[in-house]
Amino acid sequence: MMLLYTIGVRLYFVAIYLASLFNQKAGQWINGRKQQKFIRIDSCIWFHFASLGEFEQGRPILEALRARHPGKKLVISFFSPSGYEVRKNTPLADFVYYLPLDTKKNATQFIEAIQPEMAVFTKYEYWYHFFNQLHKRQIPLYIVSGIFRPKQIFFKWYGGLHRKILSFVTYFFLQDEASKQLLQGIGVTNAVVSGDTRFDRVWANAQxxxxxxxxxxxxxxxxxxxxxxxxxxxxxxxxxxxxxxxxxxxxxxxxxxxxxxxxxxxxxxxxxxxxxxxxxxxxxxxxxxxxxxxxxxxxxxxxxxxxxxxxxxxxxxxxxxxxxxxxxxxxxxxxxxxxxxxxxxxxxxxxxxxxxxxxxxxxxxxxxxxxxxxxxxxxxxxxxxxxxxxxxxxxxxxxxxxxxxxxx
CATH class of the missing domain: 3.40.50.2000 (Glycogen Phosphorylase B;)
Structure with missing residues (x-):
């Protein structure tokens, strides 16, 4: 299964690379990762967001930790250009990066550079090598506003590798009871229904x-x-x-x-x-x-x-x-x-x-x-x-x- 996962990640990269020849967003995805250099720091809190929507979803936690720990460095990574390009200069973080492709080498280099003391992923995005490296280093990893559906690979007979990815998570904060029941069905019990942080974000914005x-x-x-x-x-x-x-x-x-x-x-x-x-x-x-x-x-x-x-x-x-x-x-x-x-x-x-x-x-x-x-x-x-x-x-x-x- 690991071989298939690796092949899948590589094929995804090839597809994006080919698309980058005529698609601006794909070009940003490739070039942004190619041009970035990671600045080595002693310690940080690391937030990862798939895109702009997930950034807004996790923003209340990001802002709260920034306010509670003003001397602590915060690092943000994005998977998508639509998140990175809009928030690359956000004052809420000390460093903003594209998340490198999920390989063992990339994950190791990235985590060794930023030295996170905790990692917070919002809603979804489950990357084997990044999660595994955090787990090996005993760095707490939290999923916030997580949500699961029965058709996801975690709950299929062939989803063993992806269930292993879930085992690297320290704690899941879920949007609903149905997600909690799905996780319990595959033996994942380190989860609580906390609700969706988007409600906090949009309500504060409306005020x-x-x-x-x-x-x-x-x-x-x-x-x-x-x-x-x-x-x-x-x-x-x-x-x-x-x-x-x-x-x-x-x-x-x-x-x-x-x-x-x-x-x-x-x-x-x-x-x-x-x-x-x-x-x-x-x-x-x-x-x-x-x-x-x-x-x-x-x-x-x-x-x-x-x-x-x-x-x-x-x-x-x-x-x-x-x-x-x-x-x-x-x-x-x-x-x-x-x-x-x-x-x-x-x-x-x-x-x-x-x-x-x-x-x-x-x-x-x-x-x-x-x-x-x-x-x-x-x-x-x-x-x-x-x-x-x-x-x-x-x-x-x-x-x-x-x-x-x-x-x-």
Whole structure:
């Protein structure tokens, strides 16, 4: 099994390398790892995140440990460029790296360089050699906001190597009881249901949102529909809404902001009343006419979690692909959330639907029906908004529980 694992890791690298010849993100994945050099330090707390979403998920613990131990060095690693490129200069860490490819040599060199006294991985990413090296050195390894599903390889007859990876973990802090039961079924008992630290993060953000220049002027007393982390299939549906609801304003924050992606999205919207966000800062004419715009397309990363403060209804993208993005950021502001059909892997989405604070759709007619109900029935909207915010508030507290065990 180790041979197959090694071959799989190598084949993954080859696939990314070939993709890097024509894909910018793959190029960043390769070049970022090739160019980085690890600075040797005496001791640190090491946080690893797959991408930007996991960074935000683990951020409450990161911030708390930073505040409790101001003299301690913190190291962050990312697997994906979408996390590294956005947070490579974060003041929350002393060093930010791409996680090297999972080989014994890479894991040994990385861990010997940063000398972690503990390692915290958020939600998932289970790498044999990194976990094994931590285990051999008796360095505590914690999984926070962990979640497991029956179809994962850990629970298959052929998943012996991956079950061994789990054995290297000091403690699991899980999102739900179902995950705990799955682990117990394969003999893993060093786990507790602590909840999801994303609730702590998004609730704190909703209490003190950042002001986004120009957005209040754009809103100008109108209701705002925001579409966050969208992909082309989402945008093809949503582009019909501005014409149907002329009294509303629309903010589109696509998941990918490459020039072609932005231009394609803008091409779906009424040209005379649509602008890129970056243009608001460079065009004096647009600044003077901003209140007359109907749609803004956000062409940068990092603003979305604060943009929800200006909105009244949110659509969360990804549901026509592998799965929806973060619904909790919007729900924390009391926004009803709408998303596509692929949400089954996300407990919070299922819970929001059960509360009638979240709504799933499969086509344009369903989108129109949901929006008309939310816009046309003020009493229903009010109840839905309240339920969304209360759902988030009721689930805060995971961070304190985790800190009580790893930093006692």
């Amino acid at each position: 003190q949102p950042k002001e986004i220049p120009g957005i209040a002027e754009f809103k100008n007393g109108h209701k705002v529909f925001i579409a966050g982390s969208t992909w082309p299939p989402d945008e093809a549906l949503l582009a019909t809404l501005p014409a149907l609801y002329p009294d509303w304003k629309f903010i589109f924050a696509p998941h990918e902001i490459g020039e072609e992606k932005i231009n394609n999205l803008i091409g779906l919207l009424p040209a005379a009343t649509t602008a890129r966000y970056s243009e608001l800062n460079t065009s004096e004419n647009l600044k003077s006419q901003i209140s007359n715009l109907k749609s803004i397309v956000i062409d940068n990363i990092g603003m979305l979690s604060s943009l929800y403060a200006y909105a009244d209804i949110a659509y969360i993208g990804g549901g026509f692909g592998v799965g929806i993005h973060n619904t909790l950021e919007a729900a924390a502001f009391g926004l009803p959330v709408i998303f596509g059909p692929n949400y089954q892997k996300f407990n919070e989405a299922k819970q929001l639907i059960a509360l009638r604070a979240g709504f799933s759709l499969s086509n344009a007619n369903e989108l129109k029906g949901i929006v008309e109900t939310l816009i046309g029935d003020e009493a229903f909207y009010s109840v839905t908004s309240k339920k969304a915010a209360e759902f988030v508030k009721e689930h805060v507290g995971a961070t304190e529980m985790i800190l009580g065990q790893i930093d006692s």
